Amino acid sequence: MENSCLYLQIKFPKLHFVFQNELTLLFVERYTTKKKQYPLTFVDNKKHNLKAALTEVDLEELLMNGKDWDVYVAYGTDHSTERIRIHSELMDLELLFFLKKGKMLAPFTTNHGNLSFKSQLAQPFAKVEHINFINKGTIGIKGYTVHPLLSGETVDTKATLVFMENDEKHLIKVPLLIVDKGYVTRGYKRDNNVLPIAFEAVIPIKAFLSYKSEAITFKARIEMSYTVGYKKVTAETSPIVLKSPTFKKQSLVKKVNGDKKRVTISRTKKAKQLHIKLSRYNFKNEIKTTVKGKFLYIKRHPVIKKLYKRVFYSIGMLPKKQKIVVFESFLGKQFSDNPRAIYEYLQDHRYPYKCYWSVDKKHLHNFKDKNLKCIRRFSLKWLLIMPRARFWVTNSRMPLWLPKPKNTIYLQTWHGTPLKRLAADMEEVHMPGTTAENYKKNFIKEAKNWDYLISPNAYSSEIFRRAFQFDKEVVETGYPRNDFICNHNDQQTIDKLKQNYGIPLDKKVILYAPTWRDNQFYTVGKYRFDINLDLHVMKEKLENDYILLCRLHYLISEYLDLTPFQGFAYDFSNHEDIRELYVMSDILITDYSSVFFDYGNLKRPMIFYVYDIDQYRDNLRGFYFNFEQEAPGPLVKTTEEVIQTVKKLEAEGFKRPTEYDEFYNKFCYLECGDSTRQIVEKIFPLKQA
Numbered sequence: 001m002e003n004s005c006l007y008l009q010i011k012f013p014k015l016h017f018v019f020q021n022e023l024t025l026l027f028v029e030r031y032t033t034k035k036k037q038y039p040l041t042f043v044d045n046k047k048h049n050l051k052a053a054l055t056e057v058d059l060e061e062l063l064m065n066g067k068d069w070d071v072y073v074a075y076g077t078d079h080s081t082e083r084i085r086i087h088s089e090l091m092d093l094e095l096l097f098f099l100k101k102g103k104m105l106a107p108f109t110t111n112h113g114n115l116s117f118k119s120q121l122a123q124p125f126a127k128v129e130h131i132n133f134i135n136k137g138t139i140g141i142k143g144y145t146v147h148p149l150l151s152g153e154t155v156d157t158k159a160t161l162v163f164m165e166n167d168e169k170h171l172i173k174v175p176l177l178i179v180d181k182g183y184v185t186r187g188y189k190r191d192n193n194v195l196p197i198a199f200e201a202v203i204p205i206k207a208f209l210s211y212k213s214e215a216i217t218f219k220a221r222i223e224m225s226y227t228v229g230y231k232k233v234t235a236e237t238s239p240i241v242l243k244s245p246t247f248k249k250q251s252l253v254k255k256v257n258g259d260k261k262r263v264t265i266s267r268t269k270k271a272k273q274l275h276i277k278l279s280r281y282n283f284k285n286e287i288k289t290t291v292k293g294k295f296l297y298i299k300r301h302p303v304i305k306k307l308y309k310r311v312f313y314s315i316g317m318l319p320k321k322q323k324i325v326v327f328e329s330f331l332g333k334q335f336s337d338n339p340r341a342i343y344e345y346l347q348d349h350r351y352p353y354k355c356y357w358s359v360d361k362k363h364l365h366n367f368k369d370k371n372l373k374c375i376r377r378f379s380l381k382w383l384l385i386m387p388r389a390r391f392w393v394t395n396s397r398m399p400l401w402l403p404k405p406k407n408t409i410y411l412q413t414w415h416g417t418p419l420k421r422l423a424a425d426m427e428e429v430h431m432p433g434t435t436a437e438n439y440k441k442n443f444i445k446e447a448k449n450w451d452y453l454i455s456p457n458a459y460s461s462e463i464f465r466r467a468f469q470f471d472k473e474v475v476e477t478g479y480p481r482n483d484f485i486c487n488h489n490d491q492q493t494i495d496k497l498k499q500n501y502g503i504p505l506d507k508k509v510i511l512y513a514p515t516w517r518d519n520q521f522y523t524v525g526k527y528r529f530d531i532n533l534d535l536h537v538m539k540e541k542l543e544n545d546y547i548l549l550c551r552l553h554y555l556i557s558e559y560l561d562l563t564p565f566q567g568f569a570y571d572f573s574n575h576e577d578i579r580e581l582y583v584m585s586d587i588l589i590t591d592y593s594s595v596f597f598d599y600g601n602l603k604r605p606m607i608f609y610v611y612d613i614d615q616y617r618d619n620l621r622g623f624y625f626n627f628e629q630e631a632p633g634p635l636v637k638t639t640e641e642v643i644q645t646v647k648k649l650e651a652e653g654f655k656r657p658t659e660y661d662e663f664y665n666k667f668c669y670l671e672c673g674d675s676t677r678q679i680v681e682k683i684f685p686l687k688q689a
Contacts, residue, residue: 416594
């Protein structure tokens, strides 16, 4: 990589493959499916008896037009193009970064050894090459760090290794010894004299053992300081990567004040970040953990998964049990939403079906004491019931690997009127564990299993058909889940709900229900969320007349500590069904969540707290209509504006302006408290039961 061009040499082990195809080098942007293609030129490589291909790639074009690029060799005809991923065994590719206008493009290998490129703001990075217990008292570590923005001669270089917990309550600092490492400093020397700095350190284990917490996990970064000319420069790296192919998790047990503690050196599964974990050691628990780990390893082994899928398919070939319905809401996490409304109607009207709820084992507590027949997701019982059920009813996608039996009727209820772009309509996909191409392809493939899709209005029907590429029957009846709020919008129900949940009867209720952000996550399916509302100020200004109910999205794994706001703010994130919160609340505060379409049925005031609207609209999802102009309520960006708007609504008697009628007539016109009956009578006729 030099002079803004990449010179790439590729070796092909199969000569007939090379000769029979005209090949190109293909770069695919992971989040947007943008493509850049370059021709490959062949040269002989007689020494290895292989063919190699050379190409020149414009690095500046990649740097400025994408974030993550995956690299393929593409081949085929004009009518059919195939591609294969390029594999690399080089471990220090990041050092070949290209720098331009404060941004850097760096090659790297994925966890599967595939070649990719990452475009980001230029920042220091660090890598550990070797770490282990030297003896029972110390840990040895070796690696290197680079600051891409530094050029010219540097002096007085210092580096400190920092271990920290997520909240940085626990912090350990260790000075690093700068060492000369020939292949690092000379092999990757750059035109602007930016050099990798090799380091070594010896860390006393007692530094970790001094903490009394039951369990602490430390990640690591490096703090650096340089002098360039007369200028002092300081910087810190992102969490250190430990990507050595020979690394194996290591642990050591030490006795401290009569207690045994385990120190473990490991790395995260996806990002390969260095972790040092401190935990209490108990022999019996250790045996249980080991056995459980072995069991999970066997259970998740690809061979077992393949066998499970085959058994599921085989059972699905048996005659259907005509009177079985399996329900699932939000991946088995809740007894809620449209599936709940349909289930309750079947039960209340004594339809002769045997109904089961598919439940995630981590959320079994949400289904206790409700007189429900529950089957744990992917358990043996689930395997025996699911493929023979006559009906599946769910509001989110089933796993793509699940083969839908031929005679099973799959009712997809979905879970909201779309404001944000969906599936095939999304221009960018910022989700962990997938690419834009795979996300769209898998979504559309699973949607082909649906037999019916419920729609709340004509606007949604049009979008659903296009975004899901759904060509079967869309049942346009309104959402069953909204029957409850249409039929229980009365003061008697409101007072009863408030009493049930210990909410003061003499105070107005504000419901805060934001959505999740695609690019803010911990891992696959676990999203983080930062409440940008200043709850201290809200409590001070509003607590005499209001209380605040916080309801985070089901995908958000955040735990809200509202202890400082006791008596004013309540965490209802784990409340099983938001419909009761709608009925209790006098004002809704949300952002881009589809909850405002449902809440619109109550014709009560709404406030849209959209502090990040520019990024969300332009860089993450995009909207289906002009949200700023058509939102059924004021858009605000600060806590002070939220408070002022609440006060204004109070002064106006909490009346919604008449111009909101256009919104109601477009999105809520079908919601009259009768949607569930229409769905049930269409999909679950008594004659078939």
